[in-house]
Amino acid sequence: MDHDAAVSNAKGIADRILAPAARQNDKEARFSSEAIAALGQSGLLGIMLPSAVGGSALGPRTLAAVIATLAEADASAAMVYLMHVSATVTIAAARPCATVAQTLKDISTGKHLTxxxxxxxxxxxxxxxxxxxxxxxxxxxxxxxxxxxxxxxxxxxxxxxxxxxxxxxxxxxxxxxxxxxxxxxxxxxxxxxxxxxxxxxxxxxxxxxxxxxxxxxxxxDGVGFKAMLEVVLPLFSLGTSAVALGLCRAAVAGTAAHLNGARFEHLGQTLGESLPTLRAQLASMQIDTDGLAARIDDLVDHLERPRETTMLRVLECKAAAGDVAIAVTSAAMRVCGGAAFSKHLAIERLFRDAHAGAVMAPTGDVLRDFIGKAILGIPLF
Ligand SMILES: Cc1cc2nc3c(=O)[nH]c(=O)nc-3n(C[C@H](O)[C@H](O)[C@H](O)COP(=O)(O)OP(=O)(O)OC[C@H]3O[C@@H](n4cnc5c(N)ncnc54)[C@H](O)[C@@H]3O)c2cc1C
Missing domain, CATH: 2.40.110.10 (Butyryl-CoA Dehydrogenase, subunit A, domain 2)
Structure with a gap:
């Protein structure tokens, strides 16, 4: 599987399995085993594992694109996938042993979620x-x-x-x-x-x-912290940022559909045709969303070609993404008004999902504290 095939598989799963069930799964707090089965069958569970254990050996660029695609349809499923991939790379970096090797093969063949x-x-x-x-x-x-x-x-x-x-x-x-x-x-x-x-x-x-x-x-013994910082954190930051991007894209698309569909019948116009303020807010949402996409591209570049500023970018991206997701989905709630508030639209689910990113560790506040310390040359721990 190459980059394009991985993203295309993710899009197929998003369209066929995630999007149609997202509303009901959210309502019932229901874990989607169907989503995991589909991700397993498509080979996406072993996306970053080496080919020696049957994985696709794809990099952060593909991971970000796949997660954003899944999150646009269902952020819960995308987060399950991100946690899985973060754990798989940790297992793959482990000391070689028969049980671990078998686990990696089971992940690559889609039989194992971690x-x-x-x-x-x-x-x-x-x-x-x-x-x-x-x-x-x-x-x-x-x-x-x-x-x-x-x-x-x-x-x-x-x-x-x-x-x-x-x-x-x-x-x-x-x-x-x-x-x-x-x-x-x-x-x-x-x-x-x-x-x-x-x-x-x-x-x-x-x-x-x-x-x-x-x-x-x-x-x-005692080296788990190093693995958390060097193996897990960069991918987790990238992945949570990609979840945020998917949420923002869904919010822009949902808001645009509402502005094009809902009408002031007494004026003979859609909301979008009638109100420049709503168009301006939609535009700001789009600008913020594309800004986040560019930030994620920059982080991907730093992960592909590590350099002195890479860890700073890792910290910055997750901090920024959490805020952008909240800002864009909050704007969507305001622009879509009572229809969003009354849960007639998917916007309110995006708004609720978007609030997880900033409180998932390292939280947005902790990241800011780390970034401030890093700029001042103060040890982080
Ligand atoms: C949807 C979801 C899924 C999760 N999944 C997992 C998972 O799979 N695995 C896992 O291990 N954990 C998971 N977590 C836990 C997550 O990573 C955090 O540990 C958890 O959200 C922290 O919540 P808390 O209220 O206990 O944090 P607290 O530490 O009590 O933080 C409370 C507030 O204090 C702020 N704060 C804390 N320390 C500092 C500091 N040093 N400087 C400035 N401000 C600070 C925080 O930003 C926060 O606003 C998940 C959380 C959520 C919400």
Whole structure:
């Protein structure tokens, strides 16, 4: 599969499976297993995995385009996909071992969904500092943790879990482990009933003395934090920005359709023909959306050709994208007025979904704090 085929597959899934069901899945907070099956059949679950394990070995440019395409139809499904890809690259970067190799093959053949379980009730959005600590027991470790939000909770076949290393000294001396869904002690701890992203099952999970064999330790002890920053964060920033872009494009398209369709019958004009203020607001939405697309292209370029400014761009892109998505979907709510407010249009779902980006870690506030520190030469951690 090349770039064009990947984007075309994503568009097919968006049109056939995501768009028709998005409204109902949002209403019922229903996880779309059909979407995952289609992504698996199309080969998109192994998009960034190396060809040696059956993956498509595609890069950040394709990932961003695929995620934006999915998000335009259903941001919940796009977020499930992003969490999966973020976890797959973490697994692929792990120390080689038979179980991990089999997991990567299962992902590439579309049989395995995975996700990230980093955030903890104790350290909240500070995912880099888990309060849970792995306990060594002979060759294995045991994990006990309260994971506060895990996208695809109960639907993934595996979870990339963080914990403090057994002998870790500092708050970021973490290790990453792969925990299979059937592991005794692993359970979903409650329902997911979010304001937005309602169809992505981001429920809390509990690990109660879960035994993990040495082959499922993904990083060396204390090196999980480095993997979070160097492997996960760049793709997660890119992916959340692409979700934001998809939401903005859907908001522009939905608003344009409303302005072209709704009429002032007493004037004999559509809303768009009648009101310059609405046209100007639509124009601002388009300008912001294209600005975000350009920012994402710039981040892709920095990821393809890493340089000194790459990490700054990683931090900036997610921070900016969260704000743009909220601004553009808020404008759409105002422009589409009562029709949007009364849930006659999909706009209000986009508006709710758009608010997740800024609170997903690293949150927009934390990113600004990091960026400010980076500019001033103050250590981030
Ligand atoms: C839809 C959704 C899906 C998610 N999926 C996952 C997942 O799959 N895996 C996972 O690990 N986590 C996931 N999360 C969790 C997410 O990454 C955050 O950890 C969580 O949203 C943090 O919420 P909180 O209220 O506990 O944050 P808090 O830490 O309590 O933050 C509260 C406020 O304080 C601000 N704040 C915190 N620290 C600072 C600081 N240093 N400087 C300035 N401001 C600060 C924050 O920006 C926020 O506004 C998900 C969250 C959501 C909403």
């Amino acid at each position: 996700t990230l379980a980093f955030s903890e009730a104790g350290s909240r959005s500070h995912f880099w500092a888990p309060v849970s600590r792995a306990k060594r027991n002979a060759a294995n470790v045991h994990l006990t943790a309260k994971k506060s939000w895990v996208t695809s909770a109960g639907y993934a076949q595996s979870y990339v879990v963080s914990a403090l290393a057994p002998e870790g000294k500092g708050p970021t001396d973490t290790t990453l482990y792969l925990v299979a869904s059937g592991t005794p002690g692993l359970s979903v701890a409650g329902p997911w009933d979010g304001l937005g992203m309602r169809a992505n099952a981001s429920a809390p999970m509990i690990l109660e003395d879960c035994e993990v064999a040495p082959g499922l330790q993904l990083t060396d």
